[in-house]
Amino acid sequence: MPTTYKIALLPGDGIGPEVLQAGVDCLNALKGDFKFEFTTFDWSSTNFKKRGYYMPEDGIAQLKKYDAIYFGAVGHQEVPDHISLWGLILPIRKELQQWVNVRPVQILPGTTSPLRGVEKIDWIIIRENSEGEYAGQGGRSHVGTPYEVGTELAIFTRVAIERLMRFAFDTARARDKRLCMVTKSNAQRYGMVLWDEVANAVAKEYPDVKMEKMLVDAMTVRMVNNPDSLSTIVATNLHADILSDLAAALGGSIGIAPSSNLNPERNFPSMFEPIHGSAFDLVGKGVANPVGAIWSAVEMLNFLGETKAGDVLMRAMVKVSGDGVRTRDLGGQANTKDVVDAIVKEIGHLS
Amino acid sequence: MPTTYKIALLPGDGIGPEVLQAGVDCLNALKGDFKFEFTTFDWSSTNFKKRGYYMPEDGIAQLKKYDAIYFGAVGHQEVPDHISLWGLILPIRKELQQWVNVRPVQILPGTTSPLRGVEKIDWIIIRENSEGEYAGQGGRSHVGTPYEVGTELAIFTRVAIERLMRFAFDTARARDKRLCMVTKSNAQRYGMVLWDEVANAVAKEYPDVKMEKMLVDAMTVRMVNNPDSLSTIVATNLHADILSDLAAALGGSIGIAPSSNLNPERNFPSMFEPIHGSAFDLVGKGVANPVGAIWSAVEMLNFLGETKAGDVLMRAMVKVSGDGVRTRDLGGQANTKDVVDAIVKEIGHLS
Ligand SMILES: CC(C)[C@H](C(=O)O)[C@@H](O)C(=O)O
Ligand SMILES: CC(C)[C@H](C(=O)O)[C@@H](O)C(=O)O
Numbered sequence: 004m005p006t007t008y009k010i011a012l013l014p015g016d017g018i019g020p021e022v023l024q025a026g027v028d029c030l031n032a033l034k035g036d037f038k039f040e041f042t043t044f045d046w047s048s049t050n051f052k053k054r055g056y057y058m059p060e061d062g063i064a065q066l067k068k069y070d071a072i073y074f075g076a077v078g079h080q081e082v083p084d085h086i087s088l089w090g091l092i093l094p095i096r097k098e099l100q101q102w103v104n105v106r107p108v109q110i111l112p113g114t115t116s117p118l119r120g121v122e123k124i125d126w127i128i129i130r131e132n133s134e135g136e137y138a139g140q141g142g143r144s145h146v147g148t149p150y151e152v153g154t155e156l157a158i159f160t161r162v163a164i165e166r167l168m169r170f171a172f173d174t175a176r177a178r179d180k181r182l183c184m185v186t187k188s189n190a191q192r193y194g195m196v197l198w199d200e201v202a203n204a205v206a207k208e209y210p211d212v213k214m215e216k217m218l219v220d221a222m223t224v225r226m227v228n229n230p231d232s233l234s235t236i237v238a239t240n241l242h243a244d245i246l247s248d249l250a251a252a253l254g255g256s257i258g259i260a261p262s263s264n265l266n267p268e269r270n271f272p273s274m275f276e277p278i279h280g281s282a283f284d285l286v287g288k289g290v291a292n293p294v295g296a297i298w299s300a301v302e303m304l305n306f307l308g309e310t311k312a313g314d315v316l317m318r319a320m321v322k323v324s325g326d327g328v329r330t331r332d333l334g335g336q337a338n339t340k341d342v343v344d345a346i347v348k349e350i351g352h353l354s
Numbered sequence: 355m356p357t358t359y360k361i362a363l364l365p366g367d368g369i370g371p372e373v374l375q376a377g378v379d380c381l382n383a384l385k386g387d388f389k390f391e392f393t394t395f396d397w398s399s400t401n402f403k404k405r406g407y408y409m410p411e412d413g414i415a416q417l418k419k420y421d422a423i424y425f426g427a428v429g430h431q432e433v434p435d436h437i438s439l440w441g442l443i444l445p446i447r448k449e450l451q452q453w454v455n456v457r458p459v460q461i462l463p464g465t466t467s468p469l470r471g472v473e474k475i476d477w478i479i480i481r482e483n484s485e486g487e488y489a490g491q492g493g494r495s496h497v498g499t500p501y502e503v504g505t506e507l508a509i510f511t512r513v514a515i516e517r518l519m520r521f522a523f524d525t526a527r528a529r530d531k532r533l534c535m536v537t538k539s540n541a542q543r544y545g546m547v548l549w550d551e552v553a554n555a556v557a558k559e560y561p562d563v564k565m566e567k568m569l570v571d572a573m574t575v576r577m578v579n580n581p582d583s584l585s586t587i588v589a590t591n592l593h594a595d596i597l598s599d600l601a602a603a604l605g606g607s608i609g610i611a612p613s614s615n616l617n618p619e620r621n622f623p624s625m626f627e628p629i630h631g632s633a634f635d636l637v638g639k640g641v642a643n644p645v646g647a648i649w650s651a652v653e654m655l656n657f658l659g660e661t662k663a664g665d666v667l668m669r670a671m672v673k674v675s676g677d678g679v680r681t682r683d684l685g686g687q688a689n690t691k692d693v694v695d696a697i698v699k700e701i702g703h704l705s
Contacts, residue, residue, distance in 0.1 A: 084540030085547060093541070117578055119470050141544030151512040153545030161502040187592070189435030190444070193492030194504030196436060223600035224608050227468055241538070245596060249574035257575050
């Protein structure tokens with residue numbers, strides 16, 4: 004009996020549906036002792052404008068029934084971003100306890116870094132995904148007056164930092180044992196100092212891993228000037244949000260970068276999504292780069308334990324990129340469909 | 355009678371004293387109806403370790419007597435960064451109401467951007483310098499327990515945002531009338547939304563300036579992929595801290611970038627400092643790049659109203675860079691002294 008994976012599809016906005024369909028086509032082409040049962044949820048900004056909500060009240064409860072969530076993109080020019088994000092993606096990350104966001108960045112064959120002389124980047128960014136600058140607390144007082152004040156409260160807990168650091172050290176240990184811990188504890192003396200202290204304490208449990216500390220501002224300089232000196236990187240929710248976009252750009256294109264919102268305890272489904280946005284300027288033209296979504300499907304397969312299928316899909320994706328079947332953002336001529344067709348064909352050869 | 359400018363010198367740590375001396379040598383070479391009276395303050399981390407404080411109790415009061423402050427660098431491996439920064443540079447910025455930090459970034463003649471095919475960058479980053487993520491509030495509870503919580507409170511006030519936005523729009527107006535406003539109001543729904551609202555309101559007063567809004571993460575991608583599309587940039591204290599380091603790296607070297615901590619009302623002295631750090635690995639070798647400090651001296655001259663002298667110093671500095679007298683971080687062979695000697699000589703030609 005093949006294993007059946009129940010996957011919740013959340014295409015969302017803009018090019019989300021196009022890239023997610025590309026990923027589904029690739030997944031369906033894979034052979035193995037498994038099958039997928041996809042269920043699509045129409046929780047988009049377009050429907051928000053009609054209905055006044057993204058998810059129904061039991062939305063999170065519905066998602067809990069799935070083995071994984073495969074997400075497109077959210078964001079629409081007619082809905083303020085903080086409404087769309089706090090209506091959909093941020094509550095999913097939080098309520099399903101997807102407390103770590105894993106973001107690999109590599110220069111793929113056929114992809115060029117915008118940095119002179121840089122041929123290789125191989126980073127994994129481990130992003131805190133449950134608190135910090137995204138804790139969601141803050142407020143406004145004296146609204147509309149000349150002396151109005153607005154606040155944003157960043158919250159750091161020992162529990163969340165500790166589990167994140169262990170995850171980061173385990174990741175570094177399985178790679179080349181180098182971990183770069185990012186902080187801004189020179190300017191931020193409370194929560195960020197706790198961050199440093201917990202990192203230093205966890206480091207003692209991993210004497211074989213070399214941990215370095217970098218300030219977030221200086222980190223951007225190092226990523227540009229010395230990409231090879233970095234491997235596994237761990238940072239706060241906001242710092243990693245910024246650094247992972249920069250990383251993707253330095254790696255060749257934001258269109259290829261995947262991300263995994265993981266609930267490592269597997270109490271709840273994890274969520275896989277390209278890091279790019281809804282890119283309304285590309286909608287309906289069939290030119291969106293599907294690689295970020297397809298690579299996210301690879302990460303989903305691996306997390307589900309289907310590492311053989313994950314490997315086939317990754318190899319097919321890399322081969323096709325190296326063969327020159329690339330979308331415009333990568334300097335190629337291919338449409339979304341050309342890339343998918345080539346990958347599906349390549350999967351056939353590899354299976 | 356020549357005007358006498360009383361300048362407080364704060365060399366600080368590491369290469370701070372070396373680069374500041376370089377700047378002083380250049381300033382002393384300038385001719386005009388002015389002279390400088392320099393007073394050095396030994397408020398370094400080395401002295402902190404001996405005395406237990408950076409500034410004496412009346413330190414800020416002492417600084418108030420000067421026309422400007424010329425600052426080297428602060429930071430020492432034996433003093434936790436949050437102690438050194440909150441003991442010296444951050445209180446100066448705050449108590450002297452230097453509420454805006456202006457950071458120009460240009461590729462100088464003879465300097466190469468690490469970005470393929472990029473020959474020109476000409477940005478001015480306007481950084482909020484009095485509040486936001488550097489407000490200094492936060493705390494720790496349940497210290498040492500497994501359920502410890504640390505917080506960092508970012509504070510945004512209408513007053514501070516409004517004066518900053520006017521400054522940014524005025525700067526953009528005097529340049530090419532393009533302003534890019536950076537935010538993270540999709541994830542941060544209170545203070546950052548106030549930030550956006552005030553920016554939009556001030557924008558109405560400047561119909562001739564084209565303001566665009568960018569999320570801070572996407573901004574890094576744009577800086578890498580499309581540097582020419584940016585000109586004047588305004589961002590929060592933390593966002594601009596990160597973006598200005600990235601900008602300096604993309605512009606060729608963090609060693610050349612200047613910054614001006616301004617009190618635009620001129621109630622208190624403003625402070626001029628290179629954006630690079632104390633770089634202890636370079637100390638005493640005579641190889642530190644003095645250009646960041648010298649360019650900061652240019653900004654100081656301009657702010658003091660000595661724009662003719664500022665122009666001479668800038669032209670001399672640019673000429674020498676173009677002539678190939680460059681330190682190692684710029685791929686050259688010159689020592690700090692070679693650069694200074696060449697600039698002083700060039701000042702002679704230009705005067
Ligand atoms: C869409 C938005 C909430 C999001 C974030 O800021 O986390 C995005 O930028 C990302 O990186 O996943
Ligand atoms: C030294 C430190 C406080 C500082 C900052 O974070 O503001 C530095 O990085 C800068 O950019 O001036």
